[in-house]
Amino acid sequence: MSAPLEAAGNRERSPIRFGFRAQAVSLMLGLLLLGVLILSLLIERTIRNSYQEIFAEQFAVKATLIRERIEENSSQNSDRVIDESLNPRVMAALEVGPSDDYERFFYDTIEAFRADIENAAGVSFIALIKLDGSLQLPQRSEIPSVITASDASSTFTQNLLDTFSEELPKENTVTALWNPLDDGEGLYLTTIHPLSNLFGEPMGHIFMGLPYTLETPLSGREALFKINLYPDSTSLSHSSWNEFDLALPQSAPFPQARLSASFTSDEYDTLLRGIRTSLFTFAGIALLMGVFISAAGASSLTKPINTLVKASEKVRLGDFNTRIDTHRKDEWGHLTLAFNDMTEGLEVREKYRDVLNKVADPSVAELLTKGELELGGELRTATVMFCDIRGFTPMTQNMDPQAVIEMVNEHMSALTEIIQAHGGVVDKFVGDEIMALFGVPKEYGDDSLSAVRCAKEMLAKRAWLNDASKGPRIEIGIGISTGPLVAGCMGSADRLSYTVLGATVNLGARLCGKAIAGTCLIDEETHRIIKDDEPTRFFDHISVKGFTAPRPVFTLP
Amino acid sequence: MIAVVYLSNSKTATQVKPLESLSSIAQRGLHFYPRTLPITVGSTVAFPNEDDTFHNVFSYSPAKEFDLGRYRKDENPPARTFETPGVVSLFCEVHRHMQANILVLETPYFVSTDGIGQFELSGIEPGEYEATAWISSREQKTLTVQVAPGQNTEINFE
Numbered sequence: 214m215s216a217p218l219e220a221a222g223n224r225e226r227s228p229i230r231f232g233f234r235a236q237a238v239s240l241m242l243g244l245l246l247l248g249v250l251i252l253s254l255l256i257e258r259t260i261r262n263s264y265q266e267i268f269a270e271q272f273a274v275k276a277t278l279i280r281e282r283i284e285e286n287s288s289q290n291s292d293r294v295i296d297e298s299l300n301p302r303v304m305a306a307l308e309v310g311p312s313d314d315y316e317r318f319f320y321d322t323i324e325a326f327r328a329d330i331e332n333a334a335g336v337s338f339i340a341l342i343k344l345d346g347s348l349q350l351p352q353r354s355e356i357p358s359v360i361t362a363s364d365a366s367s368t369f370t371q372n373l374l375d376t377f378s379e380e381l382p383k384e385n386t387v388t389a390l391w392n393p394l395d396d397g398e399g400l401y402l403t404t405i406h407p408l409s410n411l412f413g414e415p416m417g418h419i420f421m422g423l424p425y426t427l428e429t430p431l432s433g434r435e436a437l438f439k440i441n442l443y444p445d446s447t448s449l450s451h452s453s454w455n456e457f458d459l460a461l462p463q464s465a466p467f468p469q470a471r472l473s474a475s476f477t478s479d480e481y482d483t484l485l486r487g488i489r490t491s492l493f494t495f496a497g498i499a500l501l502m503g504v505f506i507s508a509a510g511a512s513s514l515t516k517p518i519n520t521l522v523k524a525s526e527k528v529r530l531g532d533f534n535t536r537i538d539t540h541r542k543d544e545w546g547h548l549t550l551a552f553n554d555m556t557e558g559l560e561v562r563e564k565y566r567d568v569l570n571k572v573a574d575p576s577v578a579e580l581l582t583k584g585e586l587e588l589g590g591e592l593r594t595a596t597v598m599f600c601d602i603r604g605f606t607p608m609t610q611n612m613d614p615q616a617v618i619e620m621v622n623e624h625m626s627a628l629t630e631i632i633q634a635h636g637g638v639v640d641k642f643v644g645d646e647i648m649a650l651f652g653v654p655k656e657y658g659d660d661s662l663s664a665v666r667c668a669k670e671m672l673a674k675r676a677w678l679n680d681a682s683k684g685p686r687i688e689i690g691i692g693i694s695t696g697p698l699v700a701g702c703m704g705s706a707d708r709l710s711y712t713v714l715g716a717t718v719n720l721g722a723r724l725c726g727k728a729i730a731g732t733c734l735i736d737e738e739t740h741r742i743i744k745d746d747e748p749t750r751f752f753d754h755i756s757v758k759g760f761t762a763p764r765p766v767f768t769l770p
Numbered sequence: 771m772i773a774v775v776y777l778s779n780s781k782t783a784t785q786v787k788p789l790e791s792l793s794s795i796a797q798r799g800l801h802f803y804p805r806t807l808p809i810t811v812g813s814t815v816a817f818p819n820e821d822d823t824f825h826n827v828f829s830y831s832p833a834k835e836f837d838l839g840r841y842r843k844d845e846n847p848p849a850r851t852f853e854t855p856g857v858v859s860l861f862c863e864v865h866r867h868m869q870a871n872i873l874v875l876e877t878p879y880f881v882s883t884d885g886i887g888q889f890e891l892s893g894i895e896p897g898e899y900e901a902t903a904w905i906s907s908r909e910q911k912t913l914t915v916q917v918a919p920g921q922n923t924e925i926n927f928e
Contacts, residue, residue, distance in 0.1 A: 299866045299867075300866060301861035301862055301863050301864075301866045301868070301869075302828070302830075302861070302863060304861060304866065304869070305828065305829070305830045305861040306830055308830075308831075308859045308861075308907065410869075
């Protein structure tokens, strides 16, 4: 296991704070709230509009009914009033006014007249006005007060949805008198008729009050209907009859009654509250369902994520054989397949690395995998060791090939182990020969000494093996040389091998060939370096190809 | 048009006396006769019914309020004495068109005009008077007139 991977394994993973599920739920909640709000506003607007339309329609219907009633009443009464007003007692009253004996006068005249007309047309209030506009009958104390605009609106304190208003017919509708009616609050919608005597002389006016109940519901229990007086008047403030008769001069236009209806928003509010409650309840239920559904949906998302995380962990620990089963056809399926492809690729690479380690020296393989070895060589000073088996061909001539392979493998493995233990690099095996390098590609400083000591151990090992093995004795010879050489990856870009070239290499091979079985020859340079550390003795002068003079050669005792 | 003309000043109220003879307003042919009757304060007026139908004479006037009730010919109601000066409007409850006025005056000098409005008053103490021509409740005309001893004075309300 290499160091970077372990470092990656130790890196802490921060805990998941705002996970996928939370994000999904938040988004859903936000969208739901927005939707509910928009829906609520739309519903409110629609309901309000429809309520206003309904109210406008109801008001129009009601106003028409009241107008018709007034007109009908007026036409019904017109002749009768003219007829009745010629009653000598009415005439007398208009002529001279009430005396001290008011009650008798009232019941003899006005009350009889009123009762008569009430039977005919429902008029329940009558007043006589002199030509000068002053009140003739009945007494002031018995006159209902004039309802004012402020009275009409002040009793209406609820929230208003809308108010409609319309003037009543001008010809004969003049005012409304506030009075407690028998069956509740109400008012008299008053019509006025001019009075003249038999000779056509104008004598005064008669007011006839038609009772109207104020609480005229239009729709729902909260809607109120009002007859409003003087809504625009600033000069006429008719809060009492006193002011009323002053304000009623002969020729002045009579104050106009106005029909107005104010509609409370109560019913509308209640309806809207109900709808809002339903809407938000529905939204709440939908939200809960959404949370459950999204939780389920999120688990279908988080499950493969967790699987992937676990699988990645295994890969991190070196199990490149990890695969994830999936039958999904969606993005998760694709992701899983990609993961499988990745681990497969990693596995193949790992296999290659294994193979590389086998075919090349591990340290070379490592440099190669790190990309630190490039195509092309460099001039280095290093030690080269050659080691071969003496009499290998005659020895193996009659042997079973399988046995030969086994024997060679055992021999090679044992020696390779020793070379690597001494920091050497096995360059290649050529037949029964091992070529090893010390000081390339990595330089340790005491490479020559390592080579020499390695050779001694190899010889000892071989001797020990020969004693221990029941097979044929194998004698080896070793040659070591030190000097300048070209080291590097050589070959084509597709097929490389790390090796060394040069005279030093040739010298090493030559020394190996010259070495007597069970000995090691070292060249002059190696000897110079190691002579203080290892005992050596002079062996001979040997002519080597590429060297002009014979070279002094030393052997290890 | 028959009107009543009378003279008044500060002294006339002390000079006035009830009429010695009984005045009357008759109901004749569904009309009051006379339509306007001047009397002095304290005088008494009878209301004989000369028609073959019911009449019901009444008044709401502050000067004299009364109601005679219904009565037929020969059921003559009691005569009424008028103590308060002023105009008393008479109506008949049965006949809406019937109307008459009694002028209760605080002066001895009064007269009804003839059909064309002419009148004559005599035996007047010399002095300055306010002359009133009472035509109806809504129409009166007044003049100031000097009456000299032994002389005829002409006034014209036109």
